[in-house]
Amino acid sequence: KNEVEQSPQNLTAQEGExxxxxxxxxxxxxxxxxxxxxxxxxIVSLFMLSSGKKKHGRLIATINIQEKHSSLxxxxxxxxxxxxxxxxxxxxxxxxxxxxxxxxxxxxxx
Amino acid sequence: xxxxxxxPKYLFRKEGQNVTLSCEQNLxxxxxxxxxxxxxxxxxxxxxxxxxxxxxxxxxxEGYSVSREKKESFPLTVTSAQKNxxxxxxxxxxxxxxxxxIYFGEGSWLTVV
Numbered sequence: 001k002n003e004v005e006q007s008p009q010n011l012t013a014q015e016g017e018x019x020x021x022x023x024x025x026x027x028x029x030x031x032x033x034x035x036x037x038x039x040x041x042x043i044v045s046l047f048m049l050s051s052g053k054k055k056h057g058r059l060i061a062t063i064n065i066q067e068k069h070s071s072l073x074x075x076x077x078x079x080x081x082x083x084x085x086x087x088x089x090x091x092x093x094x095x096x097x098x099x100x101x102x103x104x105x106x107x108x109x110x
Numbered sequence: 111x112x113x114x115x116x117x118p119k120y121l122f123r124k125e126g127q128n129v130t131l132s133c134e135q136n137l138x139x140x141x142x143x144x145x146x147x148x149x150x151x152x153x154x155x156x157x158x159x160x161x162x163x164x165x166x167x168x169x170x171x172e173g174y175s176v177s178r179e180k181k182e183s184f185p186l187t188v189t190s191a192q193k194n195x196x197x198x199x200x201x202x203x204x205x206x207x208x209x210x211x212i213y214f215g216e217g218s219w220l221t222v223v
Binding site (some may be wrong): 044103 | 216
C-alpha cells in the first residue's frame with residue numbers, strides 16, 4: 001500500500017510570499033492529485049499530474065516520478081489561498097483508490 | 111452545472127440510531143466513493159463503487175453500509191454498530207479506472223449526541 005507524506009503540516013506566510021508544499025509517496029503511481037480543502041470542508045481538485053509540471057494561474061505543481069516526490073507551489077500568495085492542501089496517490093498502480101496525505105494547513109496573512 | 115450534492119450538511123444523531131447521508135452526482139461518473147475525515151488524519155476510504163449495483167469495502171467499512179441502485183446516487187448509512195461515528199464525511203466521484211480527476215461534494219458533518 002502506498003504511503004503518502006506531506007510537509008510541512010502547518011505553514012504561515014505573508015501575503016506575496018512564494019509557497020512550497022511537498023509530498024512524497026512510496027509506490028510508483030500513474031498520477032498524483034493535489035486538492036484544496038476550504039475552511040467549510042469542501043474539497044476542490046487542483047491538479048492531477050503524472051509527469052513534469054502543470055500550471056494554473058498562480059499555482060504550479062511538479063512531479064518527479066523517479067524520486068517519488070511532488071511539490072505544489074503558490075506564487076504571490078494571497079490571504080484567499082489560506083486552506084488545507086492535500087496530496088493523494090493511488091494505493092497501487094492505476095488504481096482508482098487513493099491514499100491521502102494528512103494535509104498542509106496554509107495561512108497567508110495580509 | 112455538473113457536480114456532487116451531499117445532504118444534509120450538518121446532522122445530529124442520538125446514540126443507537128442509524129442515519130443515512132445522501133450523495134448525488136450529475137457528472138455521469140461510474141465510480142463513487144465515501145471518505146471519512148477526522149482531525150489530524152488524512153481521508154480514509156469507507157466504501158467505493160465502480161459500477162451500478164456493485165460496491166466494495168474500503169479501509170474502514172465496519173459499521174457502515176451503502177447501496178448503488180442508480181448511477182447518480184450512492185447513499186451511506188452510518189449504523190449503530192459504528193463505534194465512533196462523529197466525523198466529517200465526504201462523497202466523491204470520478205469517471206472510471208486509473209488516473210481520472212476526482213470530484214468531491216461539500217461534505218456532511220455528523221455529530222452523535
